[in-house]
Amino acid sequence: MSIRLGELVDRFGGQLIGSPDVDVTGIAPLSDAGSSQLSFLSNSKLCSQVSQTRAAALILSATDHAALGDLYLGICIIVDNPYVYFARVAQHFAALQAIPADKGVHPTAFVSPHAVIAPSASIGAHATVEAEAVIAENVVIGAGCFIGRGVNLDANTRVHPNVTIYDYCSIGQRVIIHSGAVIGADGFGFANERGYWIKIPQTGRVLIGDDVEIGANTSIDRGALADTIIEEGVKLDNQIQIGHNCHIGAHTAMAGCVGVAGSAKIGKHCTFGGAAMVLGHLNIVDNVHISSGSMVTRSILEPGQYTGFYPLAKNADWEKTASIVRNLNSMRDKIRQLEKTIKSLTEKSS
Structure with a gap:
């Protein structure tokens, strides 16, 4: 499937230098792009690769375009942020090429007669949807998923195969949950009596806002009494642990293997590098950025970049x-x- 460069610019903006009638079939890195593909330059260090690319056209900034000069005389789309433009164009091509899910309930799935399923929703093979669940328009539930009692999945959310969502959790619109994720398992709550552990019932929920993405094998625990809350636009990578009663602010992003202990409150637009750890009951304000492998042991009350680990050395x-x-x-x-x-x-x- 192809699209004219002129149509792309009409849809996403940018300044086109060259013919708008050239057709492109996708987007690829500079070194791999073929003659029918777009490429992009988002890192000035890669300017040396531009003269060798076979791409039909190049997405780049005005600064890099000026710096290249005669090194590249092909078709260009000049934009403020080439990487973001690339992401939006890539989404568009993916949507054009996607195979739509079959609407309705697969014959091998179990759907409670007391669940509410929109006609445009898709329930995959061997999936289970319990009573009182509400599955909205265009929701896709993959094969082998378990959707517990009273769960709410809002419109256009996609749940990939083998995801488990425990009772009464609520998921917003356009959420993506990848395989193996577990939403709403019991938090790690126990009281100690003379050396014996007494379980504290976990009766809260998990509430997830719109446009959240949750990676494979990530776990988000339900609250003990109040709810665990993931606000809109949060992006969680694979194998992340979010403890009970945590509150993650809007548009915060966490890389793989981050661990957040119970009752931590994290602000908006924060980032956490891979394997960063946050102790429980801490407060982290908006716009805090934690380096990979760092251990956060105290509340952070000022925005900025924080790092806490020894540099690697010989043993x-x-x-x-x-x-x-x-x-x-x-x-x-x-x-x-x-x-x-x-x-x-x-x-x-x-």
């Missing part, structure tokens, strides 16, 4: 550093004693 060097860290208290005491001695000697000499 022998790391052991020496760890030994020094273990002795910091005694070293501090010795320094204080030396400061007192120096002060006393200085006073005597004066």
Whole structure:
């Protein structure tokens, strides 16, 4: 399936330099693009690859276009943010080429007669939809999914195969949930009585806003009493753990293997690098950015970039550093004693 460059620019904007009648069939990296594909330059370090590309046209910024000069004289679409433009064009091509899900309920699926299913929804093979669930227009539920009692899936949400959504959780519009995700399992809540663990019932829900994406094998626990809340536009990568009663602000993004302990409250437009950890009951304000592998042990009350880990080193060097860290208290005491001695000697000499 192809589309004219002129149609793309009419739809997504940008300044087209060259013929609007050239047809393109998709989008690809500079090194791989063929003569019928668009490519894009979002990193100035890749300018050297532009002269070698076979792409039909190039998406790039005005700054990079000026810097290239005679290195590239082909068709261009000049935009403010080439990477975002690439993402929107790629979405458009994906939508054009997507195979629509079959509407209705697969013969092997189980749907409770007390569930409400929109006519345009799709329920895949061996899926289960329990009583009181409400499945809105154009929702797609993949094969092997379990949709619990009273779950609400709003319009145009897609649940990929083998997802489990526990009772009474609520999912907004245009949400994407990837395979293996578990929404609404019990939070890790126990009281200790003389060495024995007493389970605390987890009676809250998980509430997920519009346009959220949840990666494969990610778990979001239900609240103990109140709800776990994921606001609109949040993006969660694969294998993330969100503990009970957490509140994740709108448009925050977390890379793979992030762990957030219970009752943490995270603001809007935050980012978390892979394997970052957040302890429970902390508050993190809007626009905080946590580096990969960092451990957040205290609340963060000012926006900015935060990092908390030792640089990688050879094991022998790391052991020496760890030994020094273990002795910091005694070293501090010795320094204080030396400061007192120096002060006393200085006073005597004066």
